[in-house]
Amino acid sequence: EAGVAQSPRYKIIEKRQSVAFWCNPISGHATLYWYQQILGQGPKLLIQFQNNGVVDDSQLPKDRFSAERLKGVDSTLKIQPAKLEDSAVYLCASGPGTGYEQYFGPGTRLTVT
Amino acid sequence: SQQGEEDPQALSIQEGENATMNCSYKTSINNLQWYRQNSGRGLVHLILIRSNEREKHSGRLRVTLDTSKKSSSLLITASRAADTASYFCATDPPKSWSGGGADGLTFGKGTHLIIQP
Numbered sequence: 213e214a215g216v217a218q219s220p221r222y223k224i225i226e227k228r229q230s231v232a233f234w235c236n237p238i239s240g241h242a243t244l245y246w247y248q249q250i251l252g253q254g255p256k257l258l259i260q261f262q263n264n265g266v267v268d269d270s271q272l273p274k275d276r277f278s279a280e281r282l283k284g285v286d287s288t289l290k291i292q293p294a295k296l297e298d299s300a301v302y303l304c305a306s307g308p309g310t311g312y313e314q315y316f317g318p319g320t321r322l323t324v325t
Numbered sequence: 326s327q328q329g330e331e332d333p334q335a336l337s338i339q340e341g342e343n344a345t346m347n348c349s350y351k352t353s354i355n356n357l358q359w360y361r362q363n364s365g366r367g368l369v370h371l372i373l374i375r376s377n378e379r380e381k382h383s384g385r386l387r388v389t390l391d392t393s394k395k396s397s398s399l400l401i402t403a404s405r406a407a408d409t410a411s412y413f414c415a416t417d418p419p420k421s422w423s424g425g426g427a428d429g430l431t432f433g434k435g436t437h438l439i440i441q442p
Contacts (some may be wrong), residue, residue: 245429254329254432255368268427276367303368310428311356311417316368 214238217315218304224323230292233320237285237306243267244281245314246289247303255303261287262310294324326394329414329433344401346436348414349394355419356415357390358430359399363410371412376419394404404440 213295217236225231237244243262247255258277260268264284272279276295281287301321305314332347350357357366359371374381374390375395386401401408415430 243428247430252413254434255430257429257431260427260429262426268429271375305368312428313358313370313373313432315370316360318367 216304216315218302218317218320220320221318222249222254222299222321222323224325225294227296227324230290231294231322233289233293233302233304233322235287235289235304237304237315238315241315242284242309243280243289243307243314244285245305245307246279247302247316248302249319251300258289262313274301291322294316294322296324299324329431331412331414331417331433333436334434335437335439337441338404339441340404340406342404344404344408344414344440346399348396348433349399350414350416350431350433351395353419354392354416355428356399356417357388358415358417359386359388359397360413360415360432361410362413362435363429366427368413369426376433395436406440406442409438409440411437 219234223267224298245260246258249255259279261281264281279289300318303316305316307314329348329350356375358373360368362368371385372388374388385402390397413432413435415432417428
């Protein structure tokens with residue numbers, strides 16, 4: 213079974229530029245999550261989708277971050293404009309439903325200079 | 326904000342010994358999960374224990390949960406060099422809080438485990 217796919221794996225941008233990350237979840241998984249992991253810390257939830265609807269985006273900095281999940285499958289996370297403190301690994305995860313384990317992708321390492 | 330706090334922050338043991346990591350959390354939970362993260366394989370799910378369970382086993386892993394103390398422990402028996410990684414506990418909110426929908430995880434800062442050959 214294929215795992216969660218993410219691209220790109222690495223991205224370096226200058227502050228105030230914009231960037232987008234892509235995630236393809238495990239086939240059939242209804243829930244999709246985006247997490248931000250800053251070096252030395254545990255992942256922090258940014259947004260959760262159930263199919264193509266947002267379930268929880270309470271921790272998403274909506275002035276600069278946006279995410280969508282079209283057709284309830286792939287998802288994109290965008291940052292515009294980026295700040296230095298956005299440097300982190302962005303992890304996408306999917307799950308068969310709420311209350312189950314989550315399967316994480318390899319992440320996208322973002323460096324903002 | 327961080328919900329879980331793992332203890333210790335770092336642990337170094339000899340191969341073959343047992344490793345115990347603890348996790349404390351602050352608010353009510355639905356489930357508690359343990360994940361492992363290393364540079365080679367990313368973040369991998371290890372075990373999920375529900376709030377009405379007290380102990381769970383999976384291979385060399387044993388997890389306990391004490392909801393009265395808001396704490397959990399992860400025991401890895403007969404450690405191997407390949408167990409070297411960071412271990413995180415993660416909790417999701419109780420269904421009464423989220424309406425049954427939101428179950429995004431809140432992670433601690435992790436325990437960095439090193440197995441010496």
